[in-house]
Amino acid sequence: MEEYPTESGPADYVLFVKGKLFSIIEAKKLTVGAENVFEQAKRYSKEVPNTIGNWRGCKTPFLYYSNGELIFHLDVRKKANTSHQISDFHSPQALEDKFNRETEKAELWYKDNPVNTIKRLRFYQVEAIESIEDALIEGKKRMLFAMATGSGKTFTIVSLLYRLLKSVYTKRILFLVDLRALDAQAVTTISVFQIAE
DSSP states (O other): OOOBOOTTSOBSEEEEETTEEEEEEEEOOTTSOHHHHHHHHHHHHHTOSSOSOOBTTBSSSEEEEEOSSOEEEEETTSTTOOOEEESSOOOHHHHHHHHHOOHHHHHHHHHHSOGGGSTTOOHHHHHHHHHHHHHHHTTOOOOOOOOOTTSOHHHHHHHHHHHHHHTTSOSOOOOOOOHHHHHHHHHHHHHHHHHHO
């Protein structure tokens, strides 16, 4: 990472992966908002000499902005993508994996394999999965998935995870469960069964 010359002026930092320019990083003071900084990073991205592609004029697929405390990331390859906060810069391997991931194939897979082909899904479960997949295609990074008790949350989420992996939209999924809540639920369920006997 170092200051890098462009025809619009020097970019604060750039990231190379295996000798290829992957990203422009703009660093600003704490009081500067991310929106204007990304416009500056886009301008630099349009004027870099070494490129790996072209996405509506930007010649680097990824842009970052940091104020020393917060880091924001933008994937410029899809027009609908918006910047979002991340906890740390991507590693070179993660950037390369992100660049090589072909979400367009996954999106085609979703169209060719409708959710309602999964047996035992109720209509509202189908709608929930379709809504999440549509949001992913639109570039959304955060979504809230909430369903009432007894509505089949586990089966719905497992079906969604299966589709994410089968479509190759992602290669890995971290599935976290609140064990305390499940433990309490199990104790309550056991107590109900004991009372019923």
